[in-house]
Amino acid sequence: MLLWTTNQSLQNGRFIVQKVLGGGGFGITYSVIEQTTGKLFVIKTLNYIQQSKADFDLQQVKFVNEALRLAQCSHPHIVKVNEVIKEGELWGMVMEYIDGQDLAKYIDERGQLSEQEALRYINQIGQALEYVHAKGFLHRDIKPNNILLRRSTQEAVLIDFGLAREFQGGKTGSMTNAKTEGYAPIEQYERRGTFGAYTDVYALAATLYSLLTSEVPLPANYRKTGIPLHPPKQFNSAISDRVNEAILKGMALLVEERPQTVREWLELVNPKLEVDSLTSAVGMDYKTLRDLLAAGKWQDADEETARVMLAVAKREKEGWLYDEHLDNFPCEDLRTIDQLWLKYSNGRFGFSVQKRIYQSLGGTREYNEKIWDAFGNSVGWIKDGNWMYYEHLTFDLTAPVAHLPWEVLNLVGPWSGILDTSGVGGVSSLASRLVKCNI
Incomplete structure (x- = not known):
């Protein structure tokens, strides 16, 4: 049996095992420290149960495929996979270390969450699932235990893609019937069934049920035998009728009675989540920005973002902004711009993504060269140690997370057309405004 122990050296001393973080039906996770950098990582392997099976080699192939599926994902609410390693006969998946706790432990400690807080996490995981579904596979194990909260930002991150499978909506197929009781829909109890985005909708609705009631x-x-599901409002009278009904709709036993996509269900839970309402406090028209983003014309959308923000601030003639203009920028408009970028980039781009990364590095309104350089490296504005010119940025979805938007940042504070001096004021001021606007 291949199990790692505290202080064990891996990859010829590259990693040192710290401790076991946890495990499930398939895997076990360890925290490790990379000796050359001092950074913490998580390495996941198959657990002793899987290792004892006659088809262990086949299980390892499936495990590596899980890593490949996750490596395709670059989303702020999906755990990041860095690489796959092999230690002896055991494959390991090297992932980012998330300082925080899972939602199951969180509600064990705090009890029932408020509707506002629970919906914030559900919306974030819903965005992650929309991204996953767009890539053609299902997660199939959404539950509070598989959602971590970053301690620094209280943002939800989806983990454990061990049951993830490719799917073709509306087609009958066979999948392993591994599942988590209480969160798995009826089709996961069958060897053959019709699987689709609605399969994850059920589990996401069940997760919201649990967050609001502290009940599985x-x-x-x-339920299929005739035992009724107690409405969540029976356990928590503070739940609104709208959310209560949306949970029951999302957890409908029959596939055809559920919302067919995560977006449809999220709009039942909270109609305000629809981002294409294009609301503006000053009557700004965001249709062009929306259409450019929807068409994937990222550079044009970046320039349009700068144009509309100058117009909202009434600074078109001057052509630049001061910190004070961002400090007073209408929250409603900032939210619309940010959500449009988030939606059409599948969570890769947007001011709120930039804020999260900037602040995670210790960024504040005060200029700090080391933090600014670290931010530039993180979002891909530095290449081979040099800051890039605007025309050399990557204007497609292969760009690093938070790479865009940029042009509006060049309009704030000192600027020279090269990124090392441009954007500092824009990022810091925008981050401050986003916090005040609760974005």
């Missing part, structure tokens, strides 16, 4: 919902196979 009645398993779908029990």
Whole structure:
């Protein structure tokens, strides 16, 4: 049996095992420290149960495929996979270390969450699932235990893609019937069934049920025998009628009675999540920005973002902004611009993504060269140690997370057309305004 122990050296001394973080039906995770950098990482391997199976080699192939699926994902609410390693006969998946706790432990400590807080996490995981579904596969194990909260930002991150599978919506197929009782829909109890985005919708709705009630919902196979699901409002009278009904709709036993996509369900839970309402406090028209983003014309959208922000601030004639203009920028407009970028980039681009990374590095309104350089490296504005010119940026979805938007940042504070002196004021001021606007 291949199990790692505290202080064990891996990869010829590159990593040192710190401790076991946890495990499930398939895997076990360890925290490790990379000796050359001092950074913490998580390495996941198959657990002793899987290692004892006759088809262990096949299970390892599936495990590596899980890593490949995750490596395709670059989203602020999905755990990042860095690489795959092999230690002896055991494959390991090297992932980012997230300082925080899972939602199951979080509600164990705090009890029922408020509707506002629970919906914030559900919306974030919903965005991650929309991204996953667009790539053609299902997660199939959404539950509070598989959602971590970053301690620094209180943002939700989806983990454990061990049951993730490719799917073609509306087609009958066979999948392993591994599942988590209470969160798995009825089709996951069957060897062959019709799987689709609605499969994850059920689990996401069940997760919201749990966050608001501190109860695990009645398993779908029990419900199929005629035992009714207690409405969540029965356990928590503070739940609104809208959310109560949306949870029950999302957890409908019959596939055809559920919302067919995560977006459809999220709009039932909270209609305000629809980002294409294009609301503006000053009557600004955001249709052009929306259409450019929807068409994937990222550079044009970047320039349009700068144009509309100058117009909102009434600085078109001057052609630049001061910190005070961002400090007073309408929250409603900033939210619309940010959500449009988030939606059409599948969570890769947007001011709120830039804020999260900038602040995670210790960034404040005060200029700090080391932090600014670290931010530039993180978002891909530095190449081979040199800051890039605007025309050399990557204007497509292969760009690093938070790479865009940029042009509006060049309009704030000192600027010279090269990124090392441009953007400092824009990022710091925008980050401050986003915090005040609760974005």
